[in-house]
Amino acid sequence: MAMSIEIDPDYYDLGCDNYADTDFASETTSLASCVYRGVFENGRRYQTVREGASWCPSDEQQFESLEAAHLLCILLDANTENPLFHAPVKNPKQILDIGTGRGNWAIDVADMFPEATVRGVDLFPPPGDWLPPNCIMEVDDVLQHWTWRQPFDLIHMRQLIGAFTPEEWDALFSQCYNMSPDSSMVQFTEAVFRAGMEWNHPLDTLDTMRTAMEKAGFVDIHEKVYRWPVGPWAKDPTLKEAGRLHYHQWTAGMEGWGMYLLTKFGVPTPWTKEEVHVLLARVRKELQDPHIHMWQYARRVWGRKPTEEELKVKSEDVTGSGM
Numbered sequence: 394m395a396m397s398i399e400i401d402p403d404y405y406d407l408g409c410d411n412y413a414d415t416d417f418a419s420e421t422t423s424l425a426s427c428v429y430r431g432v433f434e435n436g437r438r439y440q441t442v443r444e445g446a447s448w449c450p451s452d453e454q455q456f457e458s459l460e461a462a463h464l465l466c467i468l469l470d471a472n473t474e475n476p477l478f479h480a481p482v483k484n485p486k487q488i489l490d491i492g493t494g495r496g497n498w499a500i501d502v503a504d505m506f507p508e509a510t511v512r513g514v515d516l517f518p519p520p521g522d523w524l525p526p527n528c529i530m531e532v533d534d535v536l537q538h539w540t541w542r543q544p545f546d547l548i549h550m551r552q553l554i555g556a557f558t559p560e561e562w563d564a565l566f567s568q569c570y571n572m573s574p575d576s577s578m579v580q581f582t583e584a585v586f587r588a589g590m591e592w593n594h595p596l597d598t599l600d601t602m603r604t605a606m607e608k609a610g611f612v613d614i615h616e617k618v619y620r621w622p623v624g625p626w627a628k629d630p631t632l633k634e635a636g637r638l639h640y641h642q643w644t645a646g647m648e649g650w651g652m653y654l655l656t657k658f659g660v661p662t663p664w665t666k667e668e669v670h671v672l673l674a675r676v677r678k679e680l681q682d683p684h685i686h687m688w689q690y691a692r693r694v695w696g697r698k699p700t701e702e703e704l705k706v707k708s709e710d711v712t713g714s715g716m
């Protein structure tokens with residue numbers, strides 16, 4: 394299973410903060426092509442996300458130069474423990490590359506840390522079709538309010554000379570420094586999980602069902618793990634449709650999931666109905682934000698009862714080993 398889901402650049406319409414009321418099926422229109430096409434001036438291609446946001450062309454010639462610079466940086470640090478970065482982080486899990494350009498650094502770091510999720514963000518989509526499965530490329534303006542909900546263990550910037558005004562640099566470094574997890578969705582799921590524990594109906598069934606089946610005696614057990622996107626932000630058409638359905642599952646289902654557990658078993662004390670509604674309203678807003686690419690793990694586990702023959706062999710083995 395791929396560790397990440399490729400994002401549809403149509404959902405980077407910076408003028409659109411909410412896709413809840415739109416017709417999901419008719420959304421893929423001019424934005425993606427406009428972002429990909431860029432705008433040409435003096436024979437060079439530039440980004441179109443925000444007029445005047447960058448003086449750096451985003452075209453093949455410039456990408457070639459970025460690739461050479463990437464190799465140059467690695468070459469001159471080749472005798473160090475880690476030529477890609479020197480920040481004192483041993484095992485980063487969430488990594489951000491601001492102004493990723495061609496994405497060389499993000500791709501190499503994703504290869505170096507296959508367990509991590511590496512996000513490269515730029516005003517122009519990077520060229521090339523192939524990415525490591527744990528590398529996500531996003532088209533966005535980093536000077537806008539950040540909508541990433543997870544804090545980053547490592548944030549990288551390189552060759553951003555002249556990219557921002559002094560005030561923008563200050564704001565950007567502050568944003569990097571102050572980033573903290575403030576996701577209402579995380580709050581909601583953590584609260585609901587805690588309530589499930591309080592009631593002794595743990596909600597981690599996804600992680601325990603395989604062992605429970607093994608314990609009961611099922612054999613030939615298999616499993617398939619999925620990433621279900623929430624909302625139509627995935628590029629792949631099947632995942633996009635899955636995201637639409639999952640979005641509806643969430644919006645229709647979340648009050649039901651939260652209300653009973655939180656009003657009866659909320660930790661440290663049961664919540665009021667109003668408190669649940671306030672949090673749900675915030676979660677709903679996040680679900681509708683096209684800049685947030687939420688997904689959920691799902692797991693399918695299946696097996697079968699052993700045949701009479703298999704049971705006989707097993708009991709003979711047990712008897713044999715007992716002698």
Ligand SMILES: C[S@@+](CC[C@H](N)C(=O)[O-])C[C@H]1O[C@@H](n2cnc3c(N)ncnc32)[C@H](O)[C@@H]1O
Binds near residue numbers: 451459498535536553
């Ligand atoms: C010289 S390139 C550096 C590429 C890359 N960091 C590297 O070292 O290979 C600068 C990049 O910053 C991007 N950039 C400039 N302003 C940006 C902004 N506000 N948000 C996101 N990316 C931006 C440009 O589009 C350009 O690709």
